[in-house]
Amino acid sequence: MRRLHLFQSILLPVGLAAAVVALSLVMHRRTFSSVTRLMETAGRLEETQRWFQRAEQCVLELIAPANAVFADWDVATQRDRLRLARIRLDEAIAQGRSYGLNVTRLTRLMEEMAARAEEVFENVARMHEAGADNGARAEALIAASRAMARADEKQMSAVRELGLLTERVRAEQRNILEEHEVSLQARLTMERYVVTLLVLLALGMAWFGWRLRQTDLALAEQRRATEAAQRERLAAIGELCSSVAHGIRNPLAAMRSSTQLTLDLGKLDDASRARLQDVLTEGTRLGDRVTGLLKMARAGSGAFEDVCLQDIVVGAVSGLGPELTRLGLKLERDLSPTPISVRGDRHQLEQLVVELVSNAMEHSPPGESILIACRRPGANGLAVLTVDDAGPGVPDAVQSQVFQLFFTTKEHGTGIGLATVKGIARLHKGDVTLARSSRGGARFEVTLPTTST
Numbered sequence: 001m002r003r004l005h006l007f008q009s010i011l012l013p014v015g016l017a018a019a020v021v022a023l024s025l026v027m028h029r030r031t032f033s034s035v036t037r038l039m040e041t042a043g044r045l046e047e048t049q050r051w052f053q054r055a056e057q058c059v060l061e062l063i064a065p066a067n068a069v070f071a072d073w074d075v076a077t078q079r080d081r082l083r084l085a086r087i088r089l090d091e092a093i094a095q096g097r098s099y100g101l102n103v104t105r106l107t108r109l110m111e112e113m114a115a116r117a118e119e120v121f122e123n124v125a126r127m128h129e130a131g132a133d134n135g136a137r138a139e140a141l142i143a144a145s146r147a148m149a150r151a152d153e154k155q156m157s158a159v160r161e162l163g164l165l166t167e168r169v170r171a172e173q174r175n176i177l178e179e180h181e182v183s184l185q186a187r188l189t190m191e192r193y194v195v196t197l198l199v200l201l202a203l204g205m206a207w208f209g210w211r212l213r214q215t216d217l218a219l220a221e222q223r224r225a226t227e228a229a230q231r232e233r234l235a236a237i238g239e240l241c242s243s244v245a246h247g248i249r250n251p252l253a254a255m256r257s258s259t260q261l262t263l264d265l266g267k268l269d270d271a272s273r274a275r276l277q278d279v280l281t282e283g284t285r286l287g288d289r290v291t292g293l294l295k296m297a298r299a300g301s302g303a304f305e306d307v308c309l310q311d312i313v314v315g316a317v318s319g320l321g322p323e324l325t326r327l328g329l330k331l332e333r334d335l336s337p338t339p340i341s342v343r344g345d346r347h348q349l350e351q352l353v354v355e356l357v358s359n360a361m362e363h364s365p366p367g368e369s370i371l372i373a374c375r376r377p378g379a380n381g382l383a384v385l386t387v388d389d390a391g392p393g394v395p396d397a398v399q400s401q402v403f404q405l406f407f408t409t410k411e412h413g414t415g416i417g418l419a420t421v422k423g424i425a426r427l428h429k430g431d432v433t434l435a436r437s438s439r440g441g442a443r444f445e446v447t448l449p450t451t452s453t
Helices: 002-062 064-072 075-098 104-127 134-265 270-298 309-327 346-363 396-401 417-427
Strands: 305-308 330-335 341-344 369-375 382-388 431-436 442-452
Touching: 002 064, 002 075, 002 104, 002 134, 064 075, 064 104, 064 134, 075 104, 104 134, 134 270, 305 309, 305 346, 309 330, 309 346, 309 369, 309 382, 341 346, 341 442, 346 369, 346 382, 346 417, 346 442, 417 431, 417 442
Parallel strands: 330 369
Antiparallel strands: 305 341, 369 382, 382 442, 431 442
16 A cells, blocks of 8 residues: 555656656657748748849849940950859859759750850951951841840740749748648647646546545554454453463462372372373463463553564573573574664563574474574565574465464464464564475564664
């Protein structure tokens, strides 16, 4: 549920915001690129329009010297003007090609115009040659006039060609504007869809958060009710166990004492002694079970305080040294150097550790070691206490029953120890689980909430 809260309160809004920003940036970039391309195209078309004006001026200037020579008859001066006009015309043609215009026909027409202008100059020069008679001058004038007429025709054709090119460019401009408008409308439509989708996502997220909150409240209420019922059951069981244990303990102690005294002082045959020994053994076993019931009764309540989990472990195992030595076992500790603080009853937590280590001692063969470890809290805020042994482990068929009251796989077991461990862990808002140990035996893992990490 904590992960769901994290997803709802942080990851989902952040992810949605990031998606909105990314989508906005993408759409803005596309719009900006489209506008940039449109501006570049408009600038290029504007330059092209200016080129048309310049080209038209060059066309007019190209045959202007040929017209002027009929007025001043200065062939040399007008030829210089024609040469300068050709230079400007060549520059204009080159610029037109750079704009991607097809100026092949226009170039050919202008070359023909220049050729006709040269023909005019040649005929005018013939008119002023020394020794030319009137007939020769008249013939040269007629030839110059005809050349000028053909130059005018080529000029008109060149102007028409410029008009056609201008119309093509304008048509291209209209197409570009229409395409941009269509693209812009499509983008605006997409933006409306995106905004609608984002609104729906926001509404969906709000609904999801509300439903999650309602579910969380319902689960919390159910958890509180379950915990309250469990506390009531534990209190009732504890009261019953305490009452029964105290009612049995004193008579049982008297029976065991009398039986032991009879065995020590009485004159008994072997059969009677064996039967009394069985009575004493079963009485001892019953006494152990009564002691376990008393421990379980005391586990139903306690004085809670902030305690160090490492200190709990050290205090709990300090009295187990002689029994470990007797069994030929070693106890290894792997305790975090940083104090781990939990809130609980010190005596109950020490009892939990003793029960787990004692259980490991009962199942570990001589010469092996038992490992008890404390780990700092992880992302879930729970400290972990583990006890590993090298025993035979717990069969898969009974793993789900090991924490049940009075369930045992040992010949003389009481079935109370692990049930007590489960009860203490649950009382401290934690839990205990069973797994396979890397040492080959069983691993009991207790998780407890911490007061600080």
